[in-house]
Amino acid sequence: MKPHVIAGLDIGSHSLKMVVAQKKEENGDIEILGVAQEPSSGVRRGAVVNGEELALKVLSLKQRVENLAAKKANRAVVNIGGSHITSITSHGIVAVSRADHQISPEDVERVIGAAQTFSLPSNKEILEAFPQQFSVDGEQGVKEPTGMKGVRLEADVIAVCAFSPYVKSLTDAVLSCDIEIEDIVPSPLSCSFSVLTSQQKELGVALLDFGAQTTNLAVFEEGELVHLAVFPVGSESITNDIAIGLRTEHDLAERIKKEFGTLGASRGKRQEKIDNPDGSLFTFPSKLLFHIVEARTKEIFQFVAKELKSIEKGGKLPAGVVLAGGGAKLPRLDEFAKKELKLPSRLGTPQGISTFETDPVFLGAMGLAMKGLEGLPRRTSVEESEILRKIKKLFKVFIP
Numbered sequence: 001m002k003p004h005v006i007a008g009l010d011i012g013s014h015s016l017k018m019v020v021a022q023k024k025e026e027n028g029d030i031e032i033l034g035v036a037q038e039p040s041s042g043v044r045r046g047a048v049v050n051g052e053e054l055a056l057k058v059l060s061l062k063q064r065v066e067n068l069a070a071k072k073a074n075r076a077v078v079n080i081g082g083s084h085i086t087s088i089t090s091h092g093i094v095a096v097s098r099a100d101h102q103i104s105p106e107d108v109e110r111v112i113g114a115a116q117t118f119s120l121p122s123n124k125e126i127l128e129a130f131p132q133q134f135s136v137d138g139e140q141g142v143k144e145p146t147g148m149k150g151v152r153l154e155a156d157v158i159a160v161c162a163f164s165p166y167v168k169s170l171t172d173a174v175l176s177c178d179i180e181i182e183d184i185v186p187s188p189l190s191c192s193f194s195v196l197t198s199q200q201k202e203l204g205v206a207l208l209d210f211g212a213q214t215t216n217l218a219v220f221e222e223g224e225l226v227h228l229a230v231f232p233v234g235s236e237s238i239t240n241d242i243a244i245g246l247r248t249e250h251d252l253a254e255r256i257k258k259e260f261g262t263l264g265a266s267r268g269k270r271q272e273k274i275d276n277p278d279g280s281l282f283t284f285p286s287k288l289l290f291h292i293v294e295a296r297t298k299e300i301f302q303f304v305a306k307e308l309k310s311i312e313k314g315g316k317l318p319a320g321v322v323l324a325g326g327g328a329k330l331p332r333l334d335e336f337a338k339k340e341l342k343l344p345s346r347l348g349t350p351q352g353i354s355t356f357e358t359d360p361v362f363l364g365a366m367g368l369a370m371k372g373l374e375g376l377p378r379r380t381s382v383e384e385s386e387i388l389r390k391i392k393k394l395f396k397v398f399i400p
């Protein structure tokens with residue numbers, strides 16, 4: 001039987017990543033067929049600000065990954081990033097419709113819909129609603145109400161909202177590359193499908209995707225998403241600080257960060273040396289570099305700590321923090337996170353997928369592909385497509 005193939009397309013501020021993955025029908029195993037990366041364009045702090053520039057890059061990335069995977073990459077799950085992504089908790093209530101008071105899947109759908117009927121500015125829309133818990137006749141903490149008996153069904157949901165013009169720029173750019181959008185995933189969740197185990201999500205875990213211009217946080221508890229946030233700072237802020245602090249060009253500062261940047265201890269040497277593009281040597285004090293890197297990373301972690309505190313999860317997530325994204329390659333970041341967030345911390349690795357690729361930069365694209373393969377068996381042409389449903393949801397008018 002033919003295996004199912006899908007692409008994960010991670011639109012980042014620094015680079016675009018694409019992963020083609022397949023699910024084998026025989027055993028359900030997911031394997032990676034091709035992985036490629038392309039410098040980004042038209043994306044600022046996670047948001048698509050120039051769709052035409054982005055489309056050119058996506059097209060070239062698509063062609064490369066198709067050659068590597070020897071498969072077409074014309075169905076993809078895509079992320080949407082930027083600090084315009086926000087989450088709102090809301091509540092819905094409906095009367096159970098059946099005469100015998102047994103809760104049907106339609107009642108559950110209605111109550112989740114009811115929880116989304118709150119007013120939003122006209123240029124904002126709900127991307128997705130994640131139910132946290134239901135209550136049946138006032139009995140709280142119900143996870144699966146279908147089949148239970150009751151009169152009143154209530155739901156608490158987290159609605160993830162986005163700025164509509166950015167959603168449109170993103171979808172237009174991707175669709176113009178002859179890529180069918182299977183699903184749109186808020187960036188903080190991209191890596192959750194590739195690195196988090198169901199046990200971690202059950203216990204309570206924070207996922208931190210340390211990107212170039214954004215840092216994405218997603219918190220899970222009792223198996224469900226409980227919070228997400230996007231901070232408009234990332235590893236590139238460290239590069240910019242190095243450029244200013246050491247008075248170097250941006251590209252040299254980026255090389256210095258990758259080669260010498262570390263946390264927790266300076267390398268001991270007083271001076272470090274690196275080649276300038278013109279062949280001359282650039283010398284800088286290692287202690288100064290260490291202080292610059294530490295100060296900015298600390299600032300970013302303080303935002304995260306404050307956010308966790310605001311949802312009363314500061315130091316209270318038993319499965320700790322899992323780190324992903326290119327910024328997570330900074331040596332000793334896991335130890336630093338442990339100290340700053342007072343939580344066990346580790347670097348994320350691919351879970352439930354067979355792959356040769358372990359670079360944390362690709363965890364987002366891998367997660368998106370895994371999300372696409374999760375909902376199989378594949379729809380038939382007569383069924384309503386996921387994207388059609390998504391588009392309907394995106395343009396739904398919410399009346400106060």
Ligand SMILES: Nc1ncnc2c1ncn2[C@@H]1O[C@H](COP(=O)(O)OP(=O)(O)OP(=O)(O)O)[C@@H](O)[C@H]1O
Pocket residue numbers: 011012013014015016040045046081210211212213214215234235236239254257258261325326327328329330331361
């Ligand atoms: N070895 C390294 N040490 C420190 N930082 C690194 C290293 N390798 C890559 N980075 C940084 O990782 C960042 C790129 O990560 P990533 O690809 O996850 O970002 P992005 O997805 O493009 O951006 P965003 O998610 O913010 O939109 C760059 O800022 C880069 O400098």
Ligand SMILES: [Mg+2]
Pocket residue numbers: 011012013209211212325364
């Ligand atoms: Mg990213």
